[in-house]
Amino acid sequence: MTTAQESTGETAADDRKVAVISGGSKGLGRALVERLLEEGWRVATFCRAQNDFTRTIAEDRPDAFFWAAADLGEPQSLRTFARSVTERFGRIDLLVNNAGVLHQELFLTTAPKQIDALITKNLTAPIMLTQACARVMTRGGGGTVVNISSINAIRGYRGVTAYAAAKAGLDGFTRSLARELGAFNIRVNSLVPGFFDSDMTAEVTSTNRERIQRRTPLGRLGNVDEIADAVLFLTSSRSSFVTGQSLVIDGGITC
Ligand SMILES: NC(=O)c1ccc[n+]([C@@H]2O[C@H](COP(=O)([O-])OP(=O)(O)OC[C@H]3O[C@@H](n4cnc5c(N)ncnc54)[C@H](OP(=O)(O)O)[C@@H]3O)[C@@H](O)[C@H]2O)c1
Structure with missing residues (x-):
């Protein structure tokens, strides 16, 4: 992992999540970073x-924002990233x-x-990162993990076999990990x-876009805020009794 470009700032000694x-x-x-910062979280x-977005936030919010370069293609480097986050926050x-x-x-x-x-970046990397972060969560008394899967995991589409296999793997990982980590809150x-x-x-392509819209009961693609809303639900106390589940947010295309 390259750490030379890590954003700078004082080590925060506060209890923000x-x-x-x-x-x-x-x-x-990016939508999640913006909304969690707005809600008072520190975000890594x-x-x-x-890019301009991460550079600007790193300059404006050094107390609450940490960025480092890391590549999903090198899953072991994500342990170093998790260690840097723990040292910082x-x-x-x-x-x-x-x-993904x-x-x-x-x-x-x-x-x-x-x-x-494709399997390394979409499946092995998130598994490795989860292990590093979950170990820290156990020491802090609990936490939440949300894995961003895809409807490719639950419906067949041409041209995305390895990606679909990785995302389906992520859903299986979610269920079994929920069994192991429930006891750690x-x-x-x-x-x-x-x-x-x-x-x-x-x-x-515009042809494929029209096809997607035609097959979607709500008649359109989603936007990032609608997906972020669902992620934030899974991270909030409103879902405090939800674990090991896969929540589909797709305008109805898989119904
Ligand atoms: N968009 C959709 O319609 C859709 C549908 C279903 C599921 N999803 C899933 O939703 C998630 C977010 O998708 P999105 O559409 O928001 O993606 P996006 O706009 O392409 O953004 C992907 C993010 O991941 C980073 N990234 C890409 N390759 C990386 C690598 N090798 N190492 C480290 N970081 C990397 C990108 O930054 P850099 O490129 O600078 O590294 C960027 O920050 C993904 O898991 C995707 O599979 C998306």
Whole structure:
């Protein structure tokens, strides 16, 4: 992991809760960073490179925001990231495994290296990060984990087999981990979004977009705030008796 670009600021000695959001520079991750900061959390995030958003927040809110470069393709480096967060903020109360990577290609022509990379980035990396963060949560008396899955985990779509396998794996991980961590007062849930507007869906062709809209009872793609609302529900006391579940937020496309 590269730490040279870590945002600067004083080590906070306060008791505000700490959220770790992977991939907080854009899309859903960025919405979660903004909304959790607004709600008074301290927030730590990583992605591969700083952008204007993370740079500005790091400058404006050094007491409450921590960014470091890390790559899902190197899952072991995420332990170093979790250690840096703990050194900086002293605790971890929430982990949202948000960062994900989509590569669309038909299965029969996908190179083994590509399959391996998709499983590593979308499944192994969040599992490793969860282990590092959950150990810290157990020492703090509890916490919450939300894994961002996809409707690709529960419905078949052409061209996304390895991504779908990884996301389905994440849902299985959620259920079994909830069994293990309930005794530590840690809740673990999956959020299963349908299509929503972000960089990830920016390349959807207009034909495919129309097809998605036609098949969606609500007649449109979602927006990041609607997905963030559901994540925040799973992180809040309003879901205090919910664990081991997968919550589908998709405008009805899978119903
Ligand atoms: N958009 C959809 O329609 C949709 C539907 C279902 C599920 N999802 C899931 O929702 C989550 C968020 O999606 P999104 O659409 O908000 O994605 P996005 O806009 O593409 O943002 C992805 C974030 O992850 C980071 N990231 C990407 N590759 C990374 C890597 N190798 N290492 C570290 N960070 C990396 C990106 O920053 P850098 O590129 O700078 O590293 C960025 O911060 C993902 O798990 C996705 O699979 C999305």
